[in-house]
Amino acid sequence: MQPKFRRRRQLALALGIALVVLLVGTCTYVWYQRDVVAVRDYAGEGNGNIVMVRVSPGDSVDSLSTQLVEKGVVGSRRALMSAAERKEPELQAGYYPLQEEMSADKALEWLSSEDRRRGVVDIPNGLTLKDVKVVGGDNRKGIFTLISEQTCQDEHNCVSVEELEKAAGQTPPEELNIAEWALEPVKARGDDPKRIEGLISPGVHLFDPTSSAKDILASLLDTSKSEYEDTGxxxxxxxxxxxxxxxxxxxxxxxxxxxxxxxxxxxxxxxxxxxxxxxxxxxxxxxxxxxxxxxxxxxxxxxxxxxxxxxxxxxxxxxxxxxxxxxxxxxxxxxxxxxxxxxxxxxxxxxxxxxxxxxxxxxxxxxxxxxxxxxxxx
Known part of the structure; x- marks a missing residue:
């Protein structure tokens, strides 16, 4: 046999083997994804690695499924949706510290637990940044205290009132997302934390409780800016x-x-x-x-x-x-x-x-x- 024809035959044989291997690998991958990954459900409360999951207003289990699967919280969307049909959870907006590799049932249980809800601050009308002592009455918690309390429920993060005051007074206003129409008077107050008084609107705000004091304030000020401007x-x-x-x-x-x-x-x-x-x-x-x-x-x-x-x-x-x-x-x-x-x-x-x-x-x-x-x- 001519060397040239021998090389062609060997190449064809190698290609055939490669195609068989590829076919077997593809079939194995499809089977694994369809029959293992697609229905995979972990057991228990997770592996200890904390994952912060945001639930926005109007979110459903279905809309959260991609986030939960991609972050490794649950094994599959199918397992999550099956658990949702059984448990019918009521979701509230907020941040929830879950764990990687949780069972779908347990993940939904934590996502619907008020005790595990974080990063939600409800600011009443007329509240001030700092606490107020009322003569003959109780102290009235200020916005800084309400924010701090939300971050200090878990050991992994705790933003103090002092840190919030420092961020409010010393961060360049542009980095705090101060509205353009408020920049000049805010800057005129120098490093006084009260320079952002009134710029955080009343109502329910969501923020990542694992963020820094600066980032938390920037988030609240950004949403508040839009809410005030929407009033006309x-x-x-x-x-x-x-x-x-x-x-x-x-x-x-x-x-x-x-x-x-x-x-x-x-x-x-x-x-x-x-x-x-x-x-x-x-x-x-x-x-x-x-x-x-x-x-x-x-x-x-x-x-x-x-x-x-x-x-x-x-x-x-x-x-x-x-x-x-x-x-x-x-x-x-x-x-x-x-x-x-x-x-x-x-x-x-x-x-x-x-x-x-x-x-x-x-x-x-x-x-x-x-x-x-x-x-x-x-």
Whole structure:
């Protein structure tokens, strides 16, 4: 046999063997994927390696299946969906510390456990960044404390209030995702952590509890920016005649000063006073910088100059004094019609009297004192 033909025959034989090996390998792979991987289900609570899984609002087991399989939490989508049919879990938005190689049943059990839910902070309307001590009452937890508590439920990560304050005051505002319309006043406050007061909106926020203090704040500030702008803030600011940031500051005053049902009237009082260059003189702005607060304030406190005390300074405070809710935002964006310059709550039911005339306002104040609303033991 000629050497050339022998080489061709040997090559053909080698190719044939390679094709057989490839065919066998492909068949084996298909069988493994179809009959092993596709239905694979691990046993128990996992191998100890923590995997953080995010459940967003509206997520279902089906929408989470790819994430859970790719992160190695469960063995297969089929096992997960079969478990879901049996357990019918109720999912809540949040971050859940699961483990690699969990049984599908156990993974769903942990995903629907409130005790294992992390990275969810529910910020009430009118809350401040720092804790507040109320005279004759309990301490009111601030936003920094609520965030810290969410990160400190597990040993692997705990962001302290001090770390959050440092990040708020010392991180360049652009890196915190501060809204462009708030950049200048935020920078003007230097390294004061209160420079981001009011910029984290009320409501439920999700954040990765394993993140750094800076990244957590950047996440919350980014979502809050969109939520505030979605109220129509930018267009309303032009109509009202304030900057978007000052609209937020004014809304925070409405939030802390206005009784239920009178938000739009209080908003009008604020705008009227600003228009007439009359001091706002709100006790809430005095209280903001005090270590202990109550409804009434002392003469000494009202005389003390601060960046917020509207008894001692003209115009609005330099920052918001709380996180204003949707009702307060809508009120400053759509204030009531009226010429009022004064208002005071006169009874325990929240009835509030609005006046333009100062003598009439003084009479309303006396009524309030008689009813014990303005009483103070300080």
């Amino acid at each position: 803030l930018l267009s309303s600011a032009q109509a009202v005649g304030l900057s978007p940031y000052d609209m937020l500051v004014a809304a925070s005053l409405v939030e802390r000063e206005a009784p239920e049902g009178d938000f739009d009237k209080v908003a009008r009082v604020i705008l009227n006073r600003l228009h007439e260059n009359q001091k706002l003189e709100f006790d809430s702005t005095v209280n903001y910088d005090l270590s202990e607060v109550e409804v009434a304030t002392t003469d000494e406190d009202r005389r003390r100059p601060t960046p917020w005390n509207t008894y001692a300074k003209e115009g609005l405070p330099e920052t918001p004094i709380s996180s204003p809710g949707l009702q307060a935002m809508h009120a400053i964006e759509n204030p009531a019609d009226g010429d009022w310059l004064y208002f005071v709550t006169v009874d325990r039911n929240g009835r509030t009297v609005f006046n333009r005339d100062f003598d009439a306002h003084e009479r309303a104040i006396e009524e309030s004192r008689r009813n014990g609303v303005l009483d103070s033991n300080r």
